[in-house]
Amino acid sequence: xxxxxxxxxxxxxxxxxxxxxxxxxxxxxxxxxxxxxxxxxxxxxxxxxxxxxxxxxxxxxxxxxxxxxxxxxxxxxxxxxxxxxxxxxxxxxxxxxxxxxxxxxxxxxxxxxxxxxxxxxxxxxxxxxxxxxxxxxxxx
Numbered sequence: 001x002x003x004x005x006x007x008x009x010x011x012x013x014x015x016x017x018x019x020x021x022x023x024x025x026x027x028x029x030x031x032x033x034x035x036x037x038x039x040x041x042x043x044x045x046x047x048x049x050x051x052x053x054x055x056x057x058x059x060x061x062x063x064x065x066x067x068x069x070x071x072x073x074x075x076x077x078x079x080x081x082x083x084x085x086x087x088x089x090x091x092x093x094x095x096x097x098x099x100x101x102x103x104x105x106x107x108x109x110x111x112x113x114x115x116x117x118x119x120x121x122x123x124x125x126x127x128x129x130x131x132x133x134x135x136x137x138x139x140x
Contacts, residue, residue: 068124085122
């Protein structure tokens, strides 16, 4: 039950900038990736407080060394990144419903998809960059 509660916290991830429109990701896709995300919570030992800060949209303020490992694990196991940590841009974009923001979102997803120090850092830097640059607030 705790793991499910942890996952629900994670699935409430959002970008908390008031002037940005809110979009809701496809619930069928979320249900599809849920088992892999739960597995990554268990495998990485990510702290619940870190997930809460992620939900609040402040990944840069998180001090849990397991959060980058969790992000990489979740992106990789759900098929949204390559082994090297780089995002599968087209697949990431398909998570989002149609809207006027899609062109800007695509630009930012592409800009944020760059190499880090290693695969874990690459995925985590992508996540932080997207939080900052996304033209929308995401609700799961």
